[in-house]
Amino acid sequence: MRYALAVQPKNYLLFGCHFVNFNAQLTQMYRWYDYWYMGGQDRWAKIRAQAAKLEGQASSVADQAKSQVGAAVNEVKKTVS
Numbered sequence: 001m002r003y004a005l006a007v008q009p010k011n012y013l014l015f016g017c018h019f020v021n022f023n024a025q026l027t028q029m030y031r032w033y034d035y036w037y038m039g040g041q042d043r044w045a046k047i048r049a050q051a052a053k054l055e056g057q058a059s060s061v062a063d064q065a066k067s068q069v070g071a072a073v074n075e076v077k078k079t080v081s
Contacts, residue, residue: 001018001019001022004018
C-alpha cells in the first residue's frame with residue numbers, strides 16, 4: 001500500500017485496491033483461525049449432521065409426493081378413458 005502513495009502522482013486507485021485486498025485477506029485469516037482454533041470444526045460438524053438429516057427428510061417427502069401424483073395421474077387416466 002505504501003508504494004501507491006510514494007509515487008508521483010499518488011495512485012489512489014491502486015491504494016484502494018490494496019486496501020480492499022488487505023481486508024479480504026484479513027477476513028480469510030480470521031475465518032481460518034476460527035475454524036482451526038476457535039471451535040469452528042465442531043460447529044461445522046453439527047451443521048453437516050443437520051443438513052444430512054434434513055436431506056433424508058426431504059427425499060422421503062419427495063417420494064411421498066411422487067407416489068401421490070402418480071396415483072392422481074392414474075385416476076385422471078381412468079376418468080378420461
